Amino acid sequence: MCTALSFQVDNNHYFGRNLDLELSYGQQVVITPQNFSFKFREVANLDHHFALIGVASVVDNYPLYFDAANDHGLAMGGLNYPDNAYYADSISGKDNVASFELIPWILGQCATVDEAKKLLANINITNQQFSQQLPPSPLHWLISDHSDSIVVESDRDGVHVYDNPVGVLTNNPSFPKQLFNLNNYRTISAATLPNQFSAQVPLEDYSRGLGPRNLPGGMDSESRFVRAAFNKYNATWDQHDEVANITELFHVMHSVEQQSGLDQVATNPAKFEYTIYTVGYNLDKGLLYYTTYTNNQINLVNMNKVNLQGNSLTAYPFVNDQAINNVN
Numbered sequence: 578m579c580t581a582l583s584f585q586v587d588n589n590h591y592f593g594r595n596l597d598l599e600l601s602y603g604q605q606v607v608i609t610p611q612n613f614s615f616k617f618r619e620v621a622n623l624d625h626h627f628a629l630i631g632v633a634s635v636v637d638n639y640p641l642y643f644d645a646a647n648d649h650g651l652a653m654g655g656l657n658y659p660d661n662a663y664y665a666d667s668i669s670g671k672d673n674v675a676s677f678e679l680i681p682w683i684l685g686q687c688a689t690v691d692e693a694k695k696l697l698a699n700i701n702i703t704n705q706q707f708s709q710q711l712p713p714s715p716l717h718w719l720i721s722d723h724s725d726s727i728v729v730e731s732d733r734d735g736v737h738v739y740d741n742p743v744g745v746l747t748n749n750p751s752f753p754k755q756l757f758n759l760n761n762y763r764t765i766s767a768a769t770l771p772n773q774f775s776a777q778v779p780l781e782d783y784s785r786g787l788g789p790r791n792l793p794g795g796m797d798s799e800s801r802f803v804r805a806a807f808n809k810y811n812a813t814w815d816q817h818d819e820v821a822n823i824t825e826l827f828h829v830m831h832s833v834e835q836q837s838g839l840d841q842v843a844t845n846p847a848k849f850e851y852t853i854y855t856v857g858y859n860l861d862k863g864l865l866y867y868t869t870y871t872n873n874q875i876n877l878v879n880m881n882k883v884n885l886q887g888n889s890l891t892a893y894p895f896v897n898d899q900a901i902n903n904v905n
């Protein structure tokens with residue numbers, strides 16, 4: 578499972594993502610500069626494009642991005658969408674983009690969600706594989722800029738591009754169903770509300786925190802969608818303080834994280850899905866903050882510290898060691 582979300586505070590725009598899985602693909606933080614040549618199977622290559630920072634496995638010098646942001650403030654994440662995602666064969670006259678090419682193809686040339694929508698108007702997401710070892714993954718994608726978000730789902734009946742008014746995405750079911758399901762939680766509140774059960778039943782507010790008591794606490798995708806949306810909208814964002822906002826973002830992301838040992842993998846009961854990493858992007862400043870399951874400290878990679886006019890990738894392995902602050 579995975580969770581992604583975006584939000585804006587004053588002039589700063591953020592994008593967060595949890596990667597929940599039971600195995601690693603050797604992912605690292607990878608910066609792709611503007612003159613790295615992106616080769617695509619069918620659509621035109623991008624020899625010069627926007628710069629990207631994100632999490633990727635680098636295979637044969639190709640960055641296979643899980644999530645990323647570009648130097649114009651557009652961000653994108655691919656999340657599991659099993660049994661629903663359908664990638665077609667190539668169709669003549671369409672922009673045939675393989676699923677693993679979608680993130681660089683969009684982020685390489687779009688600065689805003691509106692531009693991404695235009696580029697997506699003629700797309701066909703194809704079933705071509707990166708390699709025999711890395712077949713296509715069943716994904717759907719969240720794309721966000723300073724003010725808007727969309728979701729891209731390639732289903733059996735074609736590609737759908739949905740406006741996403743809450744800026745949240747998890748996994749199954751499809752996005753329209755997830756959005757509709759929020760209606761079921763319209764009475765959840767941060768405040769403890771008066772007894773509405775019945776005037777004849779004297780119910781007490783015996784504890785603080787009764788307002789959001791029925792917020793779903795599960796690890797499943799629907800529960801995480803509702804919880805991430807509620808927690809995002811009710812978090813106390815600071816208008817001016819970057820560290821306060823990043824701290825709050827990681828609290829929201831960790832409120833939907835998967836603790837190891839609680840989500841057993843059906844096909845391999847010895848394994849458990851867990852939140853391998855959490856990233857938080859400041860999209861205006863080209864910053865990628867991250868924690869990993871074994872390293873709660875927030876780490877920062879700044880894309881502007883490398884030469885963004887270059888032509889070769891820069892990769893930073895995740896720091897997974899816990900740094901305990903010895904107080905005495």
Ligand SMILES: C[C@H](CCC(=O)NCCS(=O)(=O)O)[C@H]1CC[C@H]2[C@@H]3[C@H](O)C[C@@H]4C[C@H](O)CC[C@]4(C)[C@H]3C[C@H](O)[C@]12C
Pocket residue numbers: 578579596597598602634641642643655656657658659677706707711712713714715716748850
């Ligand atoms: C599985 C990951 C999504 C996390 C998630 O939702 N997990 C839930 C699993 S489950 O439903 O509960 O079983 C996705 C997100 C990005 C994916 C990776 C990226 O798309 C990049 C390449 C793409 C290649 O085609 C396959 C390998 C791969 C390296 C992908 C492996 C895997 O499918 C990743 C890592």
